[in-house]
Amino acid sequence: WLRLSPPPPGAASVRGGGARCGSLRASGSSASPFLCLPQMLPLLCALLLGLGPAHAAPAGHEVTFLPGLPKQPSFRHFSGHLCIGPTQRLHYWFVEAQNNPQSSPLVLWLNGGPGCSSMEGFLKEHGPFLVQPDGVTLKYNDYAWNKIANMLYLESPAGVGFSYSEDKKYATNDTEVAHNNYLALKEFLRLFPEYSKNDLFLTGESYGGIYIPTLAEWVMQDPSLNLKGIAVGNGLSSYEINDNSLVYFAYYHGLLGTQLWKDLQTFCCSEGKCNFHDNSNLNCTLKIVEESGLNIYNLYAPCAGGVPGSMRYEGDYLVTHDLGNSFIRMPMRFSWRQVTRNKVRMDPPCTNSTAPTMYLNSPEVRKALHISPDAPEWQVCSFEVNRSYKRLYTQMNDQYLKLLGAMKYRILVYNGDVDMACNFLGDEWFVDSLCQKVQVARRPWLYSEGGENQIGGFVKEFTNIAFLTVKGAGHMVPTDQPLAAFTMFSRFIKNEPY
Incomplete structure (x- = not known):
């Protein structure tokens, strides 16, 4: 998921400490895992940090029974919290490769937002178990990415999903999140040292187009990490290019009439160059696309729940769809003080997150995943994180060029070709x-x-970077085209020709 808004200029590096903590279980005990109490967490994290590296995966984090499955898996999987500094607890769910986990690569996955949960990627895209519409049962995924890789799903930043902060402070920014994600990766490998030498890939989607390259800047400086490459799906790579390309995407997909297209050329273009990004002319607005009523995540898919308004009341919640209006630049038309008596929930428009929400908030599932009682109720996207998030980067050129300049990392930029939130044309222009x-x-x-043989899409390959489209897929490529997505992922991981 993705919401774009104008980022302030500049970026400052934020440094912090790391620690090791989580759900601990006494050896041989079948009792519920001992969860760190709030008053004990800083001390316990400090004590554990002083113990030095671990020597095996933490038994207290292993998921031994997962509700909703017809049969428990043959591969191991783990869930718990990673302590990042004195207050932050980031939730992860790690699934070992179904074959040869010792030699298979380690792949980190991050969903976007900012403020949306990677459990969506796990349960609805390419995890080994897919949640069913009843919100109770899980089905094995024939095209799970852990068939060939050890998959680490991280809920980031704190405040997203089951991740939280003891001090309840959730304001953050791009550089702080990049560093905290690096610390989380280091803490994970402290808990799972057996994977510290495996090939490492960083992957993500949507606002992961910012998360992944900025995280890679940290990882590539750490010789203890065996970084091999990054992959970004339907990612935000440049605000300007994404905005300018969208209008072309819309016109050539039949969304704009001929007269409107001519008017846009008149108002917004000069000397062969158009500006729909930050044009002072109010006629050059992307609202013509935003307010079309179409599913911006998949142009040809129906809008789940019907065409949404900007907000609605649902029980005790005010539900806003603003997160999906990916191109809003105008101030909100009302004061949030007017709605503070109601909890606010942020749902991406034209999507249905009821099933994963029901499943993950089940007490039995929370217990199985070793979720701390201090962790919040799970939601697909955090309104609080998204509202307070400071975007510090307008484009990722510097990060990509730094990775490419090292001449030892491979990069895949892939796009479903019917997504309007981060359209394929914009990412193709960016790679060019x-x-x-x-x-x-x-x-x-x-x-x-x-x-x-079927055509999966189109690919253009450069030195150490490829741009690839997936035909008929929207924003969440593995959801819409699971076999094509798995084939693409496998070829990327194995460094095979696309």
């Missing part, structure tokens, strides 16, 4: 703007389905 040498001209790529 990096001015890397073309190795393979744009061509169709194929995957096998039912014994027959």
